[in-house]
Amino acid sequence: MSEPADRQPAETSPGAAPPAGAGPLVVLDAVAHAYARTPALRGVSLAVAPGEVVALTGPSGGGKSTLLHVAAGLLAPQAGRVRLLGQDLAGLGEAPRAALRRRGVGIVLQYGQLVPDLPLVDDVALPLLLEGSALEPARTAAREALALVGLEGLGDAVPAGLSGGQAQRAAVARALVAQPRLVLADEPVASLDPEGGRQVLDLLVSVARRGGGLLLVTHDNAVAARADREVRLSGGVVAHEAVLR
């Protein structure tokens, strides 16, 4: 996953990520959100520091996926504030939010969300291509990322030809290809066998071990046990928090 030489965002432009080491990677402060009349988050505060792996756990419907979408700026909360890579999302329009995500955040959503009919190599290369990388260096980085998740040689495959586990691995490759400082991942290893899950989790955790951050939604206690901190959401509030290491 080499950094293309032409990928040098201006640090001062709107949506640009601040320099490394400049405080928490994401901060949610008293965030609330409801879908129509269904409350999903009711005043949640949470931060992920550089170098930290945080597991978000709790019962189904507790608000985990909603929190991840809010943290990513994909969903605007109805109350509270979100700072992503040092930027207050309330002050950013849709285009600068998208630019901020592309430059510093890798996102794995629950169902992979690969682009139908697009060969995997190009799907995984998308974050680099959208940032202006030339096609061939982006494809080279994408092939390297695919190899890291165990999908070497599958660059020409399309999503319809993949197993659920392969699609999940590809989504992780796409999230990591641009070397993000923060990864937000919703059940990223749920479709994998235990050994495959461990390998992919190792890769995700390595982002934090290099000084980035990982916020990981999981129902799996063994996966949560890899985190530095566990935050349990239930009924849209933080029901429990534990430092694991």
Ligand SMILES: Nc1ncnc2c1ncn2[C@@H]1O[C@H](COP(=O)(O)OP(=O)(O)OP(=O)(O)O)[C@@H](O)[C@H]1O
């Ligand atoms: N798009 C939506 N429209 C309406 N209600 C929604 C929507 N998404 C989530 N909800 C509701 O918001 C609440 C929180 O859902 P959310 O998906 O965030 O929980 P979760 O903890 O991620 O659940 P799971 O573990 O099952 O994925 C639930 O009551 C859910 O039914």
